[in-house]
Amino acid sequence: MRPIVLVGVICLFLGSVGCGARTVSATDDSGAAAARMREVAKAWEGSAAARSWREGFYPLEDMVRLPDNAFRTEADKRAYLTRNFEHRGAFPRTGREGRIRWADGTSRRVTPMTAQQAYDQFNEGPEDRAALLTVTKAAFGEMTLLTSRGEARVPAWHFTLDGYDTPLVRAAIDPARLPRAPIAALSQATDAGMPLQGLRKVAEDGRNVTVLAGHGACDDGPAVEVLETRDSVVLHATVRGGSDSPCTAQLLSDPVTVHLDRPLGGRILLDAFTGGPVALVGGRR
Known part of the structure; x- marks a missing residue:
């Protein structure tokens, strides 16, 4: 049985689902x-x-939720995939606490990240002005995520994107260490x-x-x-x-x-x- 060498290019064939x-x-x-x-x-x-x-707290789905009908253009899609964003104005500062609320009725108090910290989780731009998404506003709220303990309501930042009617949402907490x-x-x-x-x-x-x-x-x-x-x-x-x-x-x-x-x-x-x-x-x- 020959070993598989774990080096080289990683190719993700995201459009096909294996049946093995x-x-x-x-x-x-x-x-x-x-x-x-x-x-x-x-x-x-x-x-x-x-x-x-x-x-x-172990999410079983992506902690970023895209706006409805994302994306309008291939340039917008490329901007998201390359993490190329910019934001206008200052983000709100928050010292507020938050809670994770599981569907079974249990909850846990947490300290949410700031809007800037949440934004930095999905942004590395701006670098390419031809493919750029612009954040115009950030509002503190919640989102529902599937976790290892079932569905949970967790603190989240809702980022308004220029040209989109619904926000890009990112959980304001990170998973626990495995x-x-x-x-x-x-x-x-x-x-x-x-x-x-x-x-x-x-x-x-x-x-x-x-x-x-x-x-x-x-x-x-x-x-x-x-x-x-x-x-x-x-x-x-x-x-x-x-x-x-x-x-x-x-x-x-x-x-x-x-x-x-x-x-x-x-x-x-x-x-x-x-x-x-x-x-x-x-x-x-």
Whole structure:
């Protein structure tokens, strides 16, 4: 089994969804992959890391919400993707406190970031005057996000963009630091086991989870197996159709959607390779 060299260009084929998903039974004794998935699930059961995950703020969707009908032009889209913004006037200063309010009725007091700090999370411009988005106003408010503990209302800044009727919204807090996994990561990525590249999306019904999975340039793409337990969902990424033939050293990433037998809910989404949670792609934008 040849190792995958994790260097080179990362290509995200965002328009296609992989179909390489297989469910592994909790009692499946076939192969090292199933054994590793069970080990990871067992290590997290009742662990301090699991308690930290249940108590923390971990978004499962993008903390930036785009204006309705974004984007009007290709230039506006390019400006957003290249983080090319400017703002007119001074941002409001705020010393106000905020709360995260989960749907189960629990809440936590937090200190929101300022408008300037939130703006800096998605802006690096202005550099290209031909593709530029202009912020004309910032207002403090809230937004609803899907988190590891279900839906939550969180403090957010609403940025008015020139030419748009609805604002660009960015959460005014960052995710908690991911807990340290209670089990060591595997030492080498191969066709039989690859680290996931991150979480792309959890469907509204919680039954479909899309992740980015890596593979090389000379294979048939990634596949993802899933083991569901009461407390966790463990994903194991592999590469289909690998060979020992010479190939360029690069890592490609494809989205793969995994169907769950029941909604993800408050269960921890884990990567069998790293032994830790699957982090949201762009979760700290």
